[in-house]
Amino acid sequence: MSEPTRLSKRLVEQLGCSRREAELYIEGGWVTVDGVVVEQPQFKVEQQSVALLPGARAETLEPVTLLLNQPAGQDTESARVSMGMDSLSEAHREGVRALHGHFARQACVAPLEPGASGLQVFTQDWRVTRKVNADLRRLEQEFVVQVRGEASPQALERLARGVMRNDRELPKAKASWQNETHLRLVLKNPQPGQISELCAYLRLELLGMRRIRLGGVSMGKLPLGQWRYVAATERF
Template identity: 65%
Template sequence: MSETTRLSKRLIAQLGCSRREAELYIGGGWVTVDGEVIDEPQFQVDQQVVALLPGAKADAPEPVTLLLHQEAGQTAESARLGMTAATFSPAHSEGRRVLRGHFARLKCLAELQAGASGLQVYTQDWRTERKITSDLRKLEQEYVVEVSGEIIKHGLERLNRGFEWKGHELPPVKASWQNETRLRLALKNPAAGLIDLLCRSVGLQVVGMRRIRLGGVAMGKLPAGQWRYLESKEKF
């Protein structure tokens, strides 16, 4: 049997590049082994054909922001660990290369209400982190809330104008019915438990809730448990 060697070592021998350059080529998804992209410098090769893709650059990959349709019952951390190449939304895969480095050093921003499903945002990009962190108080979040019970008379109007209920000062929100059991609520930086409190104040019980938008970024048609990249044209 032939002796194997690290992919990075093979690339150094082939190209005469430095170790750092070899690792950047590999981490950037520019290196193939028998035609398959391999982005692990420690990957072992023997007689396979190792090659660079056209346009290869020894640059660190651009930081990414990932949008996940988190399932109910998950924590932000368990959901992050479930994001892999296998859970990347096929509908959003055109022109995209999923790299292992895209799942490193991710920060969760503007976490969902406890128990909610829907749009969860993770980023490596300091610019996105700064934008969401600094603007969080004025970023509108939109939830679809599954409810049971019967809303009190003029309950929707009360939600829209804001009011005091059992010692709680409830802020005005944009409330409307999506259908007979689903309430759409758009509000800014909801405190923990606020959505449940708003619903109870008008005679409704929360069965489930799903965030569908954060600022100017909507989750779109993203199946539960799958994720996609934030597009350059999308702005929070």
């Protein structure tokens, strides 16, 4: 009986490739062990069948950006850790190759304020981080806010011109009723507490807030607690 050996070593022996190429094939999800994709180069194999999938490329993984529909009350680190193969939205699985390497070194950009739910953005791509951070003051953010109370159309219109509360200027916001209990708010770079202050100005009690868009990227129909990849065609 042969001794267990690292999957990367077995691949080197089979293909005559370098160790680094073997690791790239494995981490890229191109290698199967008895027909099952294994992405860990250190995985130990014995007599199992090791094969390379068609179209395999020994290339470094391209960085990806992920969108999570984060539940209220979940902190950013718990949200990051919650993303895995099993929480990828069923509606967004077609045509994507979900890999374990996509969850490594994910950083949150434009984080939600504590207590908010909805669209949370994580990225491995320094270009996305740089662009979002540089443009954050100009990027529209859209929220659906659950409230209790009534506010007139005239009061909502005043938000678009800018209002003061407790001698502080609040951010301009486009506001409209989605239904009797939910208000749609669009504003730029809201700071923690400012949406609550806007609601207080309108004499509405804030019950909850959910972000649904950041710049040009909308969350879409993403179930709570699930995530999807940002498509190459989407731009913040």
